[in-house]
Amino acid sequence: MESAPAIQRLLDELERMPGVGPKSAQRIAYWLLNADRETAMRLADAIIEVKDTVHFCSRCFNYAEGDTCEICASKSRDERTLCVVSEPRDISAIERTSAYRGLYHVLGGALSPMEGIGPDDLKITELMARLATEDIAEVVLATNPNVEGETTATYLARIIKPLGIQVSRLASGLPVGGDLEFADEVTLGRAIEARRTL
Amino acid sequence: MESAPAIQRLLDELERMPGVGPKSAQRIAYWLLNADRETAMRLADAIIEVKDTVHFCSRCFNYAEGDTCEICASKSRDERTLCVVSEPRDISAIERTSAYRGLYHVLGGALSPMEGIGPDDLKITELMARLATEDIAEVVLATNPNVEGETTATYLARIIKPLGIQVSRLASGLPVGGDLEFADEVTLGRAIEARRTL
The missing domain is CATH 1.10.8.420 (RecR Domain 1)
Incomplete structure (x- = not known):
């Protein structure tokens, strides 16, 4: 051509x-x-x-234009809840739900022994520093529901729980509006295990 | 967000x-x-x-960086065949087929009484000037196979034929690799009318 x-x-x-x-x-x-x-x-x-x-927020490592991002700078967020995500784009996804009003912390990836990504490659030291200085009551681990994300969540839960801070993880289960017959067996298995009493 | x-x-x-x-x-x-x-x-x-x-080729109105586009400037094209298209992107589509080695003329649209686009809004005066000065033996009308494109082709055929220049139109028929059952009735009707003897 x-x-x-x-x-x-x-x-x-x-x-x-x-x-x-x-x-x-x-x-x-x-x-x-x-x-x-x-x-x-x-x-x-x-x-x-x-x-x-645009660069990284000095507090939570989200994308920011000033020193801190719009969420850290906001006065209307719940400063006692901290949601840990892998990437800034995960913050956008959670913000769209309007179901969360706390702060965030971006790890900049997930633990992956296969790709040689260890705790020192993520903003975990910075996370622990925040937990030591800020008055956080609950940490929501919102890493991806895949092998690397689960590994990262398990690792973080193990080092955060001893600090006496409540640690939670996003629920796994059937996607809303999805068809049961098209759900993969792992997801369906999780949905059965985590069944709610009505 | x-x-x-x-x-x-x-x-x-x-x-x-x-x-x-x-x-x-x-x-x-x-x-x-x-x-x-x-x-x-x-x-x-x-x-x-x-x-x-990038602006328009002074000869054929394709996109060009110099005064004329790469196709008009090329020495290896058949200068006696002229393919008339609506838009520069149609040239890219035809060039990808490698089935055509002649020159082009871009109209910059198609006749559309509905949208108030008449012959004066297209590069038709420029086309007729080329037919008067260049040694063109055949004009291939490659406007789109829709109402506007067909109207434009019919109009052009009527004013070009009297000049004694051969005028042709791209064949209509079934898309290669397509399924007969999924063809719309107009296309299938055209394919039947234009059936080839084997």
């Missing part, structure tokens, strides 16, 4: 984005070519701005 | 892109936040560069 080098470069860069294949990249490239200059510049500027201004 | 204003702005801009919904925008935004600065800058630069350097 013969296209202008600048278009080809744009296609190459667009294809690096997650979930964007050659077809989507082409669709986006032609949309950009068709768009007015201002729209395209706003997108380019937003990309540059986010790299220039 | 409380996220840094710069991230929110990036999400808003990403969601403008075709085929990118809130979930994909968030996935791309977090990928950009995680990516090294250089990767993000390359994407932003590619967007700026394409708006700065």
Whole structure:
């Protein structure tokens, strides 16, 4: 295919984005070519701005523009509950539920002996420092419900419980709106074990 | 959801892109936040560069970086065949087939009385000027096989044929690899009408 080098470069860069294949990249490239200059510049500027201004919150390691993130800076959060997550994107997912009003702590990953990620590679020292200085009553372990996430949760529970702080874990079970027949056996097994009395 | 204003702005801009919904925008935004600065800058630069350097080919109205596009500038194309398309992206689609080696002419749309797009809104005067000055033996009408595209093709055939130039239209029929039972009745009807003797 013969296209202008600048278009080809744009296609190459667009294809690096997650979930964007050659077809989507082409669709986006032609949309950009068709768009007015201002729209395209706003997108380019937003990309540059986010790299220039966003860094990690000094307290919880969420993405932040100032020294602390919007959640740590908020006055309306429950400062006695701390939710531990692997990545900043997990905070977005939990915030969307509106079911949690406490603070967060981002580990920056999960324990994985396979990939050589140990406790020193995560913000665990920083978490323990927060538990020592802040008045936290409950830690909610919201790492992913997979092998690495469960390993991380088990490890953290073991070192946090001796501090006399309540430790909880997100419930496992059937996804709401899902079909029982399509649930995998591990999930269904967990749902049976954790059945609620009505 | 409380996220840094710069991230929110990036999400808003990403969601403008075709085929990118809130979930994909968030996935791309977090990928950009995680990516090294250089990767993000390359994407932003590619967007700026394409708006700065790409304009329309003075001959065929394809996207071009120089005065003429890569296809018009090429010495290896059949200069006696001209394929008329609605948009530059249609050229990419045809080029990918490797089934066509002639030149192109981009109309910049299709006739649509409903949307008030008439012959003067398309590059038809420019097409007729090319047919008068270039040595074209055949015009392939490759507008889309929909109402606007067919209207445009019929209109062009009527004004080009009197010049003694051969006019052809892309074949309609069943998509290769498709299932007969899933073909819509119009397509199947066309395929029957245009059946080939074996």
